[in-house]
Amino acid sequence: MVKIIYRDKEWEVKPGITVKKAIKEAGLLVEAVLPIKDGKLITEDTVLKDGDVVRLIAVISGG
């Protein structure tokens, strides 16, 4: 399984899907987050593999 972390929440998704799909399935917008894997930014077309841990960084702040 693939672990997704966003703010103080964690959940799992099946391997084989793209980061974009994982973001959308969580009800989030690609435009509003930056995905990080192994400490590095990744693009939304990256296919997730079993054991991957992806952290989604929220980019929106009050101005």
Added chain:
Amino acid sequence: MKCRKCGEKAVINMRHHKLALCQKHYLEWFIGQVDKTIKRYRMFRKKDKILVAVSGGKDSLSLWDVLLRLGYKADGLYINLGIEGGNYSDISLEKVEKFVAQHPGAHLHIVDIKTLYGRSVPELARESHRGKRICALCGLVKRHEMNRVAYEGGYYAIATGHNLDDEVAVLFGNTLRWQTGYLARQAPVLPSTHPMLARKVKPFCRMYERETAAYAILQGIDYIYEECPYAVGSTSILYKNLLNELEEQSPGSKLSFYLSFLQAKENEQICFMGEEASPELHPCEKCGQPTTAPRYCAFCRVIYKLRENGI
């Protein structure tokens, strides 16, 4: 996805620009875009002293970093507002000080509101019965202190980290209510209208918020992720979320909305009728900053009211 410039693995894809870049080329591209914006809107020159308002967040620290890398004379100003919720002010100050430690030669001014005026911003808001409008009071305090430090330090302009999403959210809100006065004034550069009121510039006005966050992460800038506790549920965040829904379906919508607005104003395709002439300014009897109000400026009236009441 591969970097368009070198073919290496891309770290970010910007659909609105149809551009994917690797880390090295993204950082180069980002810095170049900001420099173009500074020059395009004639914000300031290499010889000018610039004061960067830093909050500890991704935008302001990234802006300071970019300006230093481009060789501008950019000093920082951190205003400690005394926001205790989630230790917000303490953590944000730590981030700013860490940034300074990692950037030799970076000069930072720190203004502590409680030390200077006896009350933190939340305390001022509570005691002046503005609890529900703390963000407006906070803005008033920050503007006053930015102008004061800029004037005392002889700075040519104050640079803030407002990004495209900030600007578009403001534009959207003002358009929804047709606030023509605000629409007339919204621009990448707000000229100085008085020697004690500094010129304000927004070098990130064309950069998406996602891009400024990516810049901070890729450049290794440690910034405060947590939102100001008073901004949670704010209208600006609601507008940003709505606009991101639109951007998701139609990439480039935010940039197009903002740039076409600026272009229309520049070409005088739109103008705002019925604008009042600039009101007459006179110096505040307490701080000397120009004001339209009788005797004291809005900032000093808040401070005086508290003191006169002996609170």
